[in-house]
Amino acid sequence: MYIHTDAELATGHKRALELTYAYNHTKPEEEDKRQDILQTLIDAKGKVFIEQNFRCDYGFNIHVGNNFYANYDCTILDVCEPTQVRRELYKLSVKVAFCFIEFGSMDQTLYEVVFLFA
Numbered sequence: 001m002y003i004h005t006d007a008e009l010a011t012g013h014k015r016a017l018e019l020t021y022a023y024n025h026t027k028p029e030e031e032d033k034r035q036d037i038l039q040t041l042i043d044a045k046g047k048v049f050i051e052q053n054f055r056c057d058y059g060f061n062i063h064v065g066n067n068f069y070a071n072y073d074c075t076i077l078d079v080c081e082p083t084q085v086r087r088e089l090y091k092l093s094v095k096v097a098f099c100f101i102e103f104g105s106m107d108q109t110l111y112e113v114v115f116l117f118a
Contacts, residue, residue: 012058016041024053050074 019041026034038048041059046066054074056062061078 009058012060016056016059019059020055023050026052044068 019037023034023037023041026037035047038044038050041056042048042062042064043060044064046068048064049067049069051070051072051074053072054070056076057078059078061080062076
């Protein structure tokens, strides 16, 4: 069950906020630094290209393949697994949401992918 006040999740979210802040404030020519931050933040199998500004909840639930590319203002809400994308190209201002929702005593899993283009 997803409880946003869980200490482990709070620590993971703070880590993601710090890394995305660092990433979003790199210069375009700092490609190596950008790759290092992304490799630390998400599970990337090879080079990853994400234009600024990038946002995510935790990062550790995001798994992408080599040469993954996302254009400007990509937001991935990765509150649960799987958030897996192999070699995809995302357009402007894409939003991807994966979530787990529990309703009372009934467990219902909802994996929702939302693409919003500006």
